Structures are given as structure tokens and as C-alpha cells.
Amino acid sequence: MSTLFQRFDCEEALPRLYQFIDAELAIHELEAMRDHLDGCDNCAYEHEVRSKLKRIIREACLEVAPPSLRDKVVGRLAQLRAASAEAA
Numbered sequence: 128m129s130t131l132f133q134r135f136d137c138e139e140a141l142p143r144l145y146q147f148i149d150a151e152l153a154i155h156e157l158e159a160m161r162d163h164l165d166g167c168d169n170c171a172y173e174h175e176v177r178s179k180l181k182r183i184i185r186e187a188c189l190e191v192a193p194p195s196l197r198d199k200v201v202g203r204l205a206q207l208r209a210a211s212a213e214a215a
């Protein structure tokens with residue numbers, strides 16, 4: 128039995144996603160997140176969407192985006208999400 132390796136369930140993993148994306152987690156939490164994302168399609172998908180959104184917003188901010196852009200991005204992601212939920 129090992130206590131070195133922590134495991135997250137979805138309830139523990141999801142609130143940490145942004146910190147994970149920003150590399151703000153402690154090492155043992157990083158490991159647990161990677162492990163969870165490897166085995167959990169739902170959280171892996173959330174991770175992908177949120178890191179994409181973050182990148183898009185960051186790039187958009189560099190170019191001084193119109194205020195409507197974020198709404199557009201969020202709307203598009205919601206569409207993608209609905210589509211992928213239907214496909215699943």
C-alpha cells in the first residue's frame with residue numbers, strides 16, 4: 128500500500144484544472160492530475176477545452192480583441208461541447 132501516490136476523483140480534479148493548466152499545483156497534485164486525466168475522458172475533455180480557451184483568450188488579448196470575441200469563443204466551445212456530448 129502506497130501513500131506516496133495520491134489519486135483524484137473528478138470532484139477533486141475539476142476544481143484544480145485551471146491551476147493544473149497554469150502549472151500552479153504542487154508536484155504530488157500534478158502527478159495525481161496527470162494520472163486522473165489519463166484515465167478520465169470527461170476531465171481530459173474539460174482540460175482540453177479550458178486550456179484552448181485560455182490560449183485563445185491570451186492570444187486575443189495580445190491583439191486587443193473586441194469585447195464580443197470572448198462571447199463568441201465561449202459560444203463556440205459550448206457548441207463543440209454539445210456536439211461531442213451528442214456523439215458520445
Ligand SMILES: [Zn+2]
Binds near residue numbers: 136140169170171
Ligand atoms: Zn474525472
